[in-house]
Amino acid sequence: MTTATQAPADTCVGIGWRQPHYESLLAQRPPLGFIEVHSENFFADGGIALAVLEAGREAYELSLHGVGLALGSAAGLDDRHLERLARLAERVQPRWVSDHACFARVGSGLHAADLLPIRFDDASLALMAGHVQQVQERLGRPLLVENISAYVGWGGDTLAEPEFFNALTSRSGCGLLLDVNNLFVNARNAGHEPEAAACEAMRWVDAIRPGSVGEIHLAGHCERDDGLVVDDHGSRVRDEVLRVYAHAIGRFGPTPTLIEWDTDVPALDVLLAEARRARALQP
Numbered sequence: 001m002t003t004a005t006q007a008p009a010d011t012c013v014g015i016g017w018r019q020p021h022y023e024s025l026l027a028q029r030p031p032l033g034f035i036e037v038h039s040e041n042f043f044a045d046g047g048i049a050l051a052v053l054e055a056g057r058e059a060y061e062l063s064l065h066g067v068g069l070a071l072g073s074a075a076g077l078d079d080r081h082l083e084r085l086a087r088l089a090e091r092v093q094p095r096w097v098s099d100h101a102c103f104a105r106v107g108s109g110l111h112a113a114d115l116l117p118i119r120f121d122d123a124s125l126a127l128m129a130g131h132v133q134q135v136q137e138r139l140g141r142p143l144l145v146e147n148i149s150a151y152v153g154w155g156g157d158t159l160a161e162p163e164f165f166n167a168l169t170s171r172s173g174c175g176l177l178l179d180v181n182n183l184f185v186n187a188r189n190a191g192h193e194p195e196a197a198a199c200e201a202m203r204w205v206d207a208i209r210p211g212s213v214g215e216i217h218l219a220g221h222c223e224r225d226d227g228l229v230v231d232d233h234g235s236r237v238r239d240e241v242l243r244v245y246a247h248a249i250g251r252f253g254p255t256p257t258l259i260e261w262d263t264d265v266p267a268l269d270v271l272l273a274e275a276r277r278a279r280a281l282q283p
Contacts, residue, residue, distance in 0.1 A: 013279045014063065015259045015271045022052050024268045026059065032275065034061035034095060036258050040068050042092075043084040053092060063096040063215065063258065064089060065177075070104035071131045071145065072118035086138050096215055096256070098144035098177045099135075101128065101165070117150035120157040120164045125171070132172040144214045145169075146177035149185045149231035162207035175214030178205070180245045181231055181260075184238070185221050188229040194240050201244040205251055213252045218245060218278055219260035234263035237274060246281045254282050 014034035017025060025035070035056055042053050056062065068081050089097055102115040118124045128145075135143050145168065147161065159167070165176050183204050187197035220235030237245075237259070249255060259274045 012254065012282055013257045013259070013275045014060070015275055016065075016261060017056060018262065018265050020265050021268045021271070022056075026052075026055055028268070029059055030268075030272050032060060032272075033256060034063055034258075036063035036065050036260075039064040039066040039085055039088060039097070042088055045087075050091075057092045057094075062092055062094040063098065063256075064092070064094045065258075066097070066099040067115065068104070069099040069131075069135060070102065071099060071135070072101060072103040072124060072128050073131075074103070074127060077131055077134060082135060082138055085135075089139055089141070096144055097139060097141065098146060098215065100146045100148050101168075102148050115148050117148060117153060119154040120159040120161055122158065125159065125164060125167055129168055129172045132168065132174045136172070136174065142174055142214075144175045144177040146179050146217065147182055148179070149182040151189065151228070151230075160207065162204055166207075166209045166212065169209065169212040176208065176212050177215045177217060178208070178213045178248060178255075179217040179219075180205075180248060181217065181219040181221055181237070181241050184241050184244060185229050185231045188223075194238075198240040198243050201241075202247045205244065205248045208251075210252055213248075213255055216245065216248060216255050216257045217260050218242070218257060218274075219262075232263050233260045236270075237277065242277065242281065245278065249282055257282070 012033040014032050014036055017035040017037050037053060042050055044050060066085060100115050101118060103118055104116055132143055132145060169176055183201035184197050187200035192200055218237045218241065219233045220237055221229055222232050222234060223229050257278050259271055259278065261271055
């Protein structure tokens, strides 16, 4: 299996392409390194959505970002889901394909419809590495696996999270999709104030093996009245998260970076301004 490698710097910064901006993006063709869509939204074999995606692919490099593989599920992968993803990838030839380090499937077909956290231990590592290799063999390409924001934990971890990802990327040949906002959100929910949370996130970054990060995600989050910090992708990227991002770029070098915005989606110009903020932090 070919190992994941960083893309050249000219694929620098992209945005998540959501339905409100389908038409305006194709009409304006703003300068972007790439666009990213949620894979599952385009699993149908035809129709207007797929036609729009193919038009976007003609204009930009494309990243397929999924939420349904459930790579950490002991129940195994959903073969139908994997086949649909493979058909889509074969059709649109994306630059990257990614999903999350989580579980969602339980028993015979029950799906939680959420990204649930895994335990970081040798058993989870072996399970996920096997599933990642299965996906990569079907797709014929390396997969990027994202670290998630987790609001509950299992306890009993025997591996630190960065250690888990270092082992996963080394063992399977996949790459890490480093979500910087998730690092900050998890640190805040662990009880750290913003400044300390940024420092915790930077230490996480420092523990990751250089050369394994294939893409970075940036997004906004909200702080609820009950104190919980939620990765809601519904606002501008916080300054503290951009500080962690700048630290990551200093460690890993120029890395394809995505602005995610999925709730309360703003005007396209707002997303493009966020992309310029990220681009300014790359060399």
